Amino acid sequence: MEAPVGVDLGASSGLMGTAEKPVDRRILRSRQKLCDALLDELKDGQQLEVLSVSTIAARAGLTRKTFYAHFHSPDNVVRQIAANMFQRAVSQVENDALTLPVADSRLGISILSHLADDMETIALLATRCPSAVFLEPAGEAIAELLDRIVSVNALPPLDAHVHEYIAQIIGGAFRGAIIVWAERGFKETPEAAAKILMTLLGPGTDALLNQRR
Amino acid sequence: MEAPVGVDLGASSGLMGTAEKPVDRRILRSRQKLCDALLDELKDGQQLEVLSVSTIAARAGLTRKTFYAHFHSPDNVVRQIAANMFQRAVSQVENDALTLPVADSRLGISILSHLADDMETIALLATRCPSAVFLEPAGEAIAELLDRIVSVNALPPLDAHVHEYIAQIIGGAFRGAIIVWAERGFKETPEAAAKILMTLLGPGTDALLNQRR
Structure with missing residues (x-):
């Protein structure tokens, strides 16, 4: 199941990562973790507007720096x-x-x-x-x-x-x-x-x- | 020309001010000033995301407090x-x-x-x-x-x-x-x-x- 998700994550236009350059597995895993972390926060009752980068990164077990290597903002996630x-x-x-x-x-x-x-x-x-x-x-x-x-x-x-x-x-x-x-x-x-x-x-x-x- | 704008500003659902209570002229004038100020900032080349409440209020010749009396956020404007x-x-x-x-x-x-x-x-x-x-x-x-x-x-x-x-x-x-x-x-x-x-x-x-x- 990893391949199709990978293709999606790498190929989405307007987001970081380009379709031309294949995105390596570790990068895809981090992105997926950040997406899952944001959804988990929403499931816990948070609104998107109040979610900070720190909160999402922490929930994913990653640093703020890693967050910004993948996404501009929570909206972007x-x-x-x-x-x-x-x-x-x-x-x-x-x-x-x-x-x-x-x-x-x-x-x-x-x-x-x-x-x-x-x-x-x-x-x-x-x-x-x-x-x-x-x-x-x-x-x-x-x-x-x-x-x-x-x-x-x-x-x-x-x-x-x-x-x-x-x-x-x-x-x-x-x-x-x-x-x-x-x-x-x-x-x-x-x-x-x-x-x-x-x-x-x-x-x-x-x-x-x-x-x- | 003041009346139709007034009706619009007062009656828009989901925003501050209710259709039931007539909104007085001073309130409408402040709202209009804040809308105009935001548009002027955009005309000057600013992006919405970077516009602060202080900037918009100052451009309108009003205080931050007055801004918040009318709108929750720049998005709201x-x-x-x-x-x-x-x-x-x-x-x-x-x-x-x-x-x-x-x-x-x-x-x-x-x-x-x-x-x-x-x-x-x-x-x-x-x-x-x-x-x-x-x-x-x-x-x-x-x-x-x-x-x-x-x-x-x-x-x-x-x-x-x-x-x-x-x-x-x-x-x-x-x-x-x-x-x-x-x-x-x-x-x-x-x-x-x-x-x-x-x-x-x-x-x-x-x-x-x-x-x-």
Whole structure:
């Protein structure tokens, strides 16, 4: 199980460590420890705003200096945790779920079902961190899915700026749905939440992508 | 011009000051000064993260104590500025733009055109603050619009949880579009940005709302 986590930790853009340079195992282990330590603090009832670097480092059994070698700030750790989570959910979406039309909810159900595996983490991040910090990486994950949809359906590539708009608009919409889902204590099944989301987004996404065939 | 700003500052939920109690003019003036001072600091090239309460208060010609009487933190000031901006844009949308179908882009164009009046502020907030802080209030503004759409089209009221999902999903989608728009330096006209947004969201929103007639 170490490899996929490693890939996530090393490759997340906008964070420390670059995708080009393979990140060694010790570095990955420290990062993972810091992520786990922050989540443990949240589980104990702390709010992100009051968590200091010292507290997180101590809980991970590491020094402040090591913390700063890996992350700029506690916010940065949360972004990393969220990026891993979205990455994991998106990488588990099967190609079958990516064929058009997307309006039939298969894709939405697939994503939300995989995210539901991290329900405890989502609930912690949604209730104890500013919602923005943890859902920012959703856009990046959606951008990747969009590339896969284009490829699976053999569509011509999207213009760069249209691609950017679509990824951020759909990413923002997912973010909104996940926030309500978490705030309501995951009362809806992934299927029910996905249905509302895909009813709103599906027909327009299909129309936009079908224009291009 | 003082009255609408006053209403916005007093009525924004989740911030200090309640809608029930009318807020007196001196309080509104202090809040406005603090908002303006923060924007001036951003215009001078400061990032939100490094702005201290002392700096903002001094720029406004007020004390730290007065700052804390109005706001919890600089983030809180940004949320207030963003809430005012969305409130202003949404309150200017004419009822004509709210009739179904929304897929024809009238509504999206109307909102983005009114937001375009605040282009300088949007660009500052988008480039110098974590995007989340300033676009959080978008959901609230969309929730209000949704109520107006239901009323203008004489639709039966939405279930509370469906209303919440729709508002946050559409608010998130707008947020995504506005971020790309600002990051690209408002290169697209409001019409062009609205067209991408409404192509994605319009057909699904119409379908969902029409189910209810």
